[in-house]
Amino acid sequence: MAEAPQVSRRSRMRQFFRVALRYWCGRTRWRAWALTITVLVFIAAQTAAAVGINRWNRWFFDALEKRYVAAVWATTGWLPFLLGAAALSMCGLVISRMLLQVRWRENLTRRLSGWWIADQRYYRLGFLAKNMTAPEYRIAEDVRLAIEPLVELAIGLITAFVTAATFAAILWQVAGSAEFALGASTIVIPSYMAIAAVVYAAIASLGAYLAGRPLVARVAHKNEMEAQFRAEMTRLRENAESIALIKGDADERSSASESYAKVVAAWLQIVRQQGMIALVLNTNSALFPIVPLLLIAPKFLTGTITMGAVVQVVAAFSAVQAALIWFVDNFVRLAEWFASVTRVDELMEELEALDIGTIMEKEERIALGESDDGAVHLDNLSIAHSNGRVVVADATVTIPQGAKVLIAGESGSGKSTLIRALAGIWPWGSGSIRVPAGQSIAFVPQKPYLPKGNLRTILLYPDSDRDIPDDAITAALQRCGLGYLAKKLDLEEEDWDRVLSGGERQRVAFTRLLLQKPDIIVMDEATSALDEENQASLLRLFDEELNAATLISVGHRPGLEDYHDQKITLERRPAGAHLTSRRLRKSLWRVFRNRSAANEDEGSEADRGR
Structure with missing residues (x-):
């Protein structure tokens, strides 16, 4: 600038x-x-x-x-x-x-x-x-x-x-x-x-x-x-x-x-x-x-x-x-x-x-809109870093309602940036993102935010005034491996950001999902601090309690594909690709779809290993 x-x-x-x-x-x-x-x-x-x-x-x-x-x-x-x-x-x-x-x-x-x-x-x-x-x-x-x-x-x-x-x-x-x-x-x-x-x-x-x-x-x-x-x-x-x-x-x-x-x-x-x-x-x-x-x-x-x-x-x-x-x-x-x-x-x-909008030309902003068919639409979407370097370009993808999509790719390929664009906090780029009208969306970052307050406030954040029965909260804690915290639900405020480990913080985030029951869930490396057993237990939520939700997640750990129906792999663009004043240069965008169909294909395992 x-x-x-x-x-x-x-x-x-x-x-x-x-x-x-x-x-x-x-x-x-x-x-x-x-x-x-x-x-x-x-x-x-x-x-x-x-x-x-x-x-x-x-x-x-x-x-x-x-x-x-x-x-x-x-x-x-x-x-x-x-x-x-x-x-x-x-x-x-x-x-x-x-x-x-x-x-x-x-x-x-x-x-x-x-x-x-x-x-x-x-x-x-x-x-x-x-x-x-x-x-x-x-x-x-x-x-x-x-x-x-x-x-x-x-x-x-x-x-x-x-x-x-x-x-x-x-x-x-x-x-x-x-x-x-x-x-x-x-x-x-x-x-x-x-x-x-x-x-x-x-x-x-x-x-x-x-x-x-x-x-x-x-x-x-x-x-x-x-x-x-x-x-x-x-x-x-x-x-x-x-x-x-x-x-x-x-x-x-x-x-x-x-x-x-x-x-x-x-x-x-x-x-x-x-x-x-x-x-x-x-x-x-x-x-x-x-x-x-x-x-x-x-x-x-x-x-x-x-x-x-x-x-x-x-x-x-x-x-x-x-x-x-x-x-x-x-x-x-x-x-x-x-x-x-x-x-x-x-x-x-x-x-x-x-x-x-004095920093960036209006036509180079990502447009956010609503869809009327229950699906998430990425239309000619191009995303750049704030310095102008393109990480994703000219992507057109439709994620149907209830689909489970995994976004993979090497570091620097734009996975987390795509999540930020979906959240509406990353405007650098062009094209449009349309999400279903009237549906609730929950975003789960790698390091969940824990505000000040007692445990009930932490679990119900950001809508801490909701009236949810104690037994429902306790059941959600037990399901996410935090049952031992149920007795602290209404105790005095603690510095939970320091009290809880990284894995416990991530299990708190999944407990919030169980209590919120959102229609669309967007996760960014949300299980990175968990061992494989705990990761598998929490990801089964999307086949059980949260099976109706649309899931879009970023991750690279082995075994994640088993809990998703689609996989989008981003390839890192070479250095030197930047925004121009009128258009964005193209990058590679490969979509691997329909896990069940791919399982019947002899080459599915090779694709999945990529």
Whole structure:
């Protein structure tokens, strides 16, 4: 697949918000707007409380300057009410902000995880987007890092705007104008404190931007390296037994060290950039309290304003300046937030690519349909790997209802790929697959999946809510050689994936078939972990309890032919056969049919041995 073009930051933001802002539409809109309005109300209340405290400072210090004891005590009496209002507004803002974060994240996580899981996108994504590392981490963690800081940053930005406007008006009113004599002329600068706050904030913001601009890309790279390291550790845990058996500890330790070295290198780049930003921020912190005092001092020394006015102006200047340098204070968080937005948007982009078919031309997809005669039809079916290499081409086969078909062939000939195409999770190719309408289909892989839960949940999966009597479940367990597990049917949850051996897992899969009674059964090496005796016992199910089902199975072990009526042998295609833009090149497809008729033919044994 060709490398995707670089997407601009503006495009990333637009694509992310196109999906994320759907929280304010549809069924969730009433809750979303209610939370949003509540947050805005508490922002207004918090600003009002801050203005009240600012004015209290002027009244209090004016009373101190004039030594009015009664005024001092009267002013002090208002302080508990102002502090209480500030505390309540802050508490309400925190609660409403966290509720908005939780609900918005819930909405986006449900939407994105549902999108990823539906229609086997989680499976196909691994083939189409090999560079898409850890999609589950992007959903679980990057969505959180994209939503939670976004709410806080949005609240901070709104608060900064409201604060800057409110306290700039106070500066305009209280500080007044500045007059400077230049020769015989007098220069008047109206509202010079407000102008000074804006200029100072602009200079500080520009310095932070220049120092921190490279941080976005470096944070994104760090997150990618962290995700790769987690994926490496997960792979080690999931394959722990195989690695331990072949004593691959040294190699895995070396691989883990190399992977973590990339994490360290990425972090060191961030540390260097953070040092540059810290230099700007610490310089600003040192100047922050000094600048307004130096600017207002001349007016106080000339007696133009009172001490209370000085305190009020300094506090208002600090509030305006703090609001206007919001970007400076939050640049690092903005960089980290945008890095998470980028990772979430990349996942959305790949999921959209699956839906709109940008990876593969429409005519090169395998069409899935329904048949009305009870048979499974493969019509001009051609199957290719995701890299374009053809493994099966131009196959036309009809599998009648109730038939038992064995698919054989050497490794790499496309047996398992054909099973995936029948399951509808492998779209690469052309032609069509039609299965009987209204019939249930069960797929049995080589390594059956065992979800979390008790044994009953495991056996009834994926329809764990079915009401099946205990004696029926016990009988199915006994028939499949698992009768000793019947006493654990409703015990506490266990990690069955580790408790059961490979052979036991495969017998669980056959127990599910007995309980489900599907019309069509598709198996892929479903008896590979069983000895010949247990394999024969379970395969007899298709001549007895499951004799009415259509069976399509992949296998190469001896003796499988005895339990099938037909045999399809796939021959491996030579290297170099790939998809073309309009057609698929032909491969060999040989069908050996009708076991009973073949048994009467003198050459049947030779055919069967192939």
